[in-house]
Amino acid sequence: MPKENQYSHISSNARLRNTTAMILAGGKGTRLKELTSNIAKPAVSFGGKFKIIDFTLSNCINSGIRRVGVLTQYMAHDLISHIQSGWQSSYSALGEGVYIIPAQQRVGENWYRGTADALYQNLDLIKRVDHTERVLILGGDHIYKMDYSRMINFHVESGADVTVACIQKPIKQASEFGVMGLNEDGDIINFVEKPANPTPMPNNEDKALISMGIYIFNVDVLDAELRQALDDPNYKHDFGHNIILPYWPKED
Structure with missing residues (x-):
């Protein structure tokens, strides 16, 4: 955890271009009980037409991260529809955009068995993206505001x-x-x-x-x-x- 003066307040375009964000959005969210009986927790409504996942997606876009994968699994229809209608007017020709990545059993017969397994099953997709040097791993069911570019700058400058x-x-x-x-x-x-x-x-x-x-x-x-x-x-x-x-x- 860096001291405040170790952060770079000016984001580097090159660092951001070489970072791919992966949002974990496939969990059941059992602690919300009835609210997630038919939809994934990231798709739960917040403030009218918005969804919980909009916080993380907004953080990514406002931080300058233009390549975002959303890993879905449990009750994903509403979540996918929301992302398709609100977040996919992007720059696909440049390899940028918000991409929905459903569970596909890419490395065996199992669906995602946890957060690490979700990333493991999609390692080939991550490594396929040109110039990806680092992966920013995020939850799709958290409510907060954050500039990820400051964290990315610190990560690079510290050699971590x-x-x-x-x-x-x-x-x-x-x-x-x-x-x-x-x-x-x-x-x-x-x-x-x-x-x-x-x-x-x-x-x-x-x-x-x-x-x-x-x-x-x-x-x-x-x-x-x-x-x-x-x-x-x-x-x-x-x-x-x-x-x-x-x-x-x-x-x-």
């Missing part, structure tokens, strides 16, 4: 393989989330999913840094990590447990 966006939470609430541990330079030194004793921020023992589920991976690193995870007998096909977590030591 993986960058994770975080927010601050009171230390007493942090046990319900994935918690990042930092050193004094702002580098991630550990990541623990729902720890009993959350690691506090270096400069504030009353707060912890919580993963937002927003990741940037260099393509070659994402490819290697997803393929390596398949060898783990306890693989749950989940980014938090199986891809991000192994990068740093688990809590004793």
Whole structure:
């Protein structure tokens, strides 16, 4: 997690052109109960004609990211119709636009079994896109405003393989989330999913840094990590447990 003055406030067109965003929009959203009994959570209405996924899509476009894939699976008809009617007037001749990517069993008989598996099954599509150097992985069911270009600039300038966006939470609430541990330079030194004793921020023992589920991976690193995870007998096909977590030591 970088210090504020480490961010570049001027987005680089080249960096953005070489970044592909992949939005995970296939989950059931069971915590919304009846609201998602017939539609995917990203397609739930918000503010009249808008849908929850519009927040993430708007963030992408306003951040200068013009190549966006939306991975769909559960009850996807309303979601697909909404994207087709509102987000697909794009520049397909330039390889830009919002692309709907339905679950297709591309690498076997299974549908998407988790967030990591959704990306794994579409690695060939990601690598097929010209000049893609990094992948911005986003949730399609989150409500927030963010300029991803600042995160991309930091990722490139720091020479990182993986960058994770975080927010601050009171230390007493942090046990319900994935918690990042930092050193004094702002580098991630550990990541623990729902720890009993959350690691506090270096400069504030009353707060912890919580993963937002927003990741940037260099393509070659994402490819290697997803393929390596398949060898783990306890693989749950989940980014938090199986891809991000192994990068740093688990809590004793």
